[in-house]
Amino acid sequence: MSTLILALGNELMKDDGVGLKVGRILAEKGYNVLEVGTDIFRLQRHYNGEEKIIIIDAILTEKYKPGQVVHLKGDEAFEKLRAEIRSAHFMGAIDGLKLLRLIDKRLAKAEIHFVGIVAKEIDLGMELSEEVKGNIPNIINMVESLVG
Template sequence: MTILHSPIRILGFGSPIMGNDGVGLKVIEILKKEEFKELEGLDIEDAGVCGLDLLNLLDGARKVIIVDAILAGSPAGSVHRIEGRDLLKNAEFLPLISVHDLTITDVLMIGEQVQTLPEIVVIGIEIGSRATEITREISPDVFKGVDKAIRLIRKEVSSSL
């Protein structure tokens, strides 16, 4: 995993071989091809399914935008913007379930105890159901959320640079 130095970081999470779970990585792939690749002060990184390694990727940042597949009970392709502080404050009540074994909320709760956390925004794309088959394909319904997620990320970045 790359060491990141920029104050603003966009991190995509997911598994590229678990279908819809890879939607966060698809967003990162598109962002790396677009105008963001030239911006100074911004890192765009495929974080895979890094778990506790996320804490290293937060270190030294001012703002981190996390893009991931979520299960929140909304229609597939829906996009949710969630403040990291809201995840920590409402960890028991927020209807957000990561599709990974260790949720982003779990990692942030640990991170809060061991380091100073930057501003964190999660852009979650609803996948509708847990990925169970090995495939690189993202369903059309879930893929519809990619453009909206990118628009939200552009807004976050423009307000932070």
């Protein structure tokens, strides 16, 4: 099954950049990675009909400890994730992806996985917190196992 890994986030905002940093490691390992940053709509122009989409992004939650990884699949991702602050300036990444799925039948059929890394600090700065940085090997393992 062909797979596209989407790296989301803003690397100027500390832990919000973890998706991009993980995405770059995976790209170096030869995986098909698209950095969308804060603009999920970039996906439409670069999408080649991949059957599996794996989204990597930071999340804010008090349910889990910083650095922990949360995996959501399919509809569960759309139901549980709520865009808190708008990317592409008006719409969260998850809503943006919903919109793209409504206008692209191939994308609508794709298997969606969301890999969220619990952020500790979302503030100006380019360094990840120790908790998030220390768990990057596990995040990589999880994404690699999802690629299959």
